Amino acid sequence: MPSQKTILRALAGETLPVPPIWMMRQAGRYLPEYRATRDMAGDFLSLCYTPELAAEVTLQPIRRFGFDAAILFADILLVPQALGLDLWFETGEGPRLSTVTTASDLAELRPVSDIHQTLSPVYETVRILARELPPETTLIGFAGAPWTVATYMIAGRGTPDQGPAHALLAQDRATFQGLIDRITEATIAYLSAQIEAGAEVVKLFDSWAGSLTGRDFDDFAIAPARKITAALKARHPGVPVIAFPRGAGERFEGLHAAIGADCIALDDGVSAEWAAAHVQRGGCVQGNLASPHMVTGGKALIEAARAVRLAFAGGPHIFNLGHGITPDADPANVQLMIDTVREPL
Numbered sequence: 001m002p003s004q005k006t007i008l009r010a011l012a013g014e015t016l017p018v019p020p021i022w023m024m025r026q027a028g029r030y031l032p033e034y035r036a037t038r039d040m041a042g043d044f045l046s047l048c049y050t051p052e053l054a055a056e057v058t059l060q061p062i063r064r065f066g067f068d069a070a071i072l073f074a075d076i077l078l079v080p081q082a083l084g085l086d087l088w089f090e091t092g093e094g095p096r097l098s099t100v101t102t103a104s105d106l107a108e109l110r111p112v113s114d115i116h117q118t119l120s121p122v123y124e125t126v127r128i129l130a131r132e133l134p135p136e137t138t139l140i141g142f143a144g145a146p147w148t149v150a151t152y153m154i155a156g157r158g159t160p161d162q163g164p165a166h167a168l169l170a171q172d173r174a175t176f177q178g179l180i181d182r183i184t185e186a187t188i189a190y191l192s193a194q195i196e197a198g199a200e201v202v203k204l205f206d207s208w209a210g211s212l213t214g215r216d217f218d219d220f221a222i223a224p225a226r227k228i229t230a231a232l233k234a235r236h237p238g239v240p241v242i243a244f245p246r247g248a249g250e251r252f253e254g255l256h257a258a259i260g261a262d263c264i265a266l267d268d269g270v271s272a273e274w275a276a277a278h279v280q281r282g283g284c285v286q287g288n289l290a291s292p293h294m295v296t297g298g299k300a301l302i303e304a305a306r307a308v309r310l311a312f313a314g315g316p317h318i319f320n321l322g323h324g325i326t327p328d329a330d331p332a333n334v335q336l337m338i339d340t341v342r343e344p345l
C-alpha cells in the first residue's frame with residue numbers, strides 16, 4: 001500500500017492540496033522546553049549523545065506544533081568527531097575542531113569502519129524516535145554534505161567565506177580530494193546506519209555550497225552528493241533523499257537530475273516564482289520562506305507564507321524555511337506560519 005504520510009507522498013512526486021510542513025532547526029533554542037532539556041544534558045554535545053534526551057528534543061516541536069516531519073536531533077559535526085577530530089562548542093561562538101590541513105593529518109583520521117563506535121548513540125536516538133513518533137509523522141535523518149563538513153575540518157571553525165578550505169583546494173588538491181572522499185564514504189556509512197535504525201528520509205546539508213563556483217561546484221557540491229545518493233539508493237531502494245545546496249542560486253536548476261535526489265531544498269536567495277518555473281520541473285522542492293519572519297511575524301509573515309505556498313501549488317512541495325529558525329524567534333510566529341500554510345485556499 002502506498003504511504004499515507006504526506007511528506008513521503010510529496011517526495012514521491014504527488015501534488016498535494018496542502019503542502020506538508022516542517023522547519024529546519026525546529027528543535028532549538030527558541031523553544032523554552034529545548035533550553036530546559038539542554039540544561040539537563042549539561043551541554044549541546046552531551047544532548048546529541050544522550051539518546052533519551054536527543055529523542056525528547058526531537059519530539060518537542062512535534063508535540064507543540066504537529067509538524068509533518070521530525071528531524072533527528074544531532075549535528076553535522078559529529079562525523080568529523082567520529083573520524084577522530086576533537087570537537088567542542090564555545091558558548092556564544094559556535095563550533096571548534098582540531099584541523100586537517102596536510103596529507104599526514106588526513107592519514108591520521110580514523111577509518112570509516114570505526115565511526116559507528118562514536119555515532120552509535122545517534123542510531124539509538126533514531127530507534128527511539130521510530131517507536132515514539134505519531135504514525136503520520138515522517139522521520140528525517142541527516143548529515144552534512146562533504147564540502148560543508150570539510151570547510152569546518154580544514155578551518156577548525158565556521159568561516160564567513162570558507163577561505164581556508166578554498167586555499168587548501170588551490171594549494172594541495174590531492175589532500176583536499178582525499179578529505180572529500182573520506183567524508184563521502186563516512187557519510188554513506190552514517191546515513192545507511194540511520195536508515196537501518198528507522199530514518200525514512202535523509203537530507204544532506206550543504207550549507208556552504210554557495211561559495212563554490214564553476215567546476216568546483218560540479219566537483220565538490222554535485223559529485224559527492226551524487227555519489228552518496230547513488231550508494232544509498234543501491235543499499236536502500238525507495239528511501240528518498242533531500243539535497244540542500246544552500247546558496248546555489250541559478251545552479252539550483254537541473255540539480256534533481258544532476259544529484260539524483262528526490263527533492264531539492266531551496267534557500268530564500270531564490271524567489272519561489274523563479275524556483276517553481278526552473279527547479280520544481282525536476283521534482284519535489286522544499287522551502288523557502290525567509291526565516292526572519294519567525295522573529296517579526298504579523299501580516300508580512302502571513303503574506304509571505306501564502307506567496308510561497310501559492311508559487312509552488314502546481315507541483316510537489318514541502319513547506320519549510322529557507323534556513324534554520326534562529327534563537328530569537330517567537331514560537332507564536334511558528335504557529336501562525338503553520339496555520340497560514342494549512343488554511344483552505
Ligand code: CP3
Nearest residue numbers: 024025026027028044071072073074075076094205207324
Ligand atoms: O534541524 C534540526 O532541528 C536538526 C538538528 C540540527 C542541528 N544542527 C542542531 C544544532 C541540524 C540539521 C544541524 C545542522 C548543522 N549544524 C549545519 C547545517 C545547517 C545550517 O544551519 O546551515 C551546520 C553548519 C552545523 C554546525 C553547527 N552546529 C553550528 C555552526 C552551530 C553553532 C551555531 C548556533 O546556532 O549556535 C551548531 C550548534 C547547533 N546545532 C545547535 C543546534 C540546535 C545550537 C546549539 C545549542 O543548543 O546551543
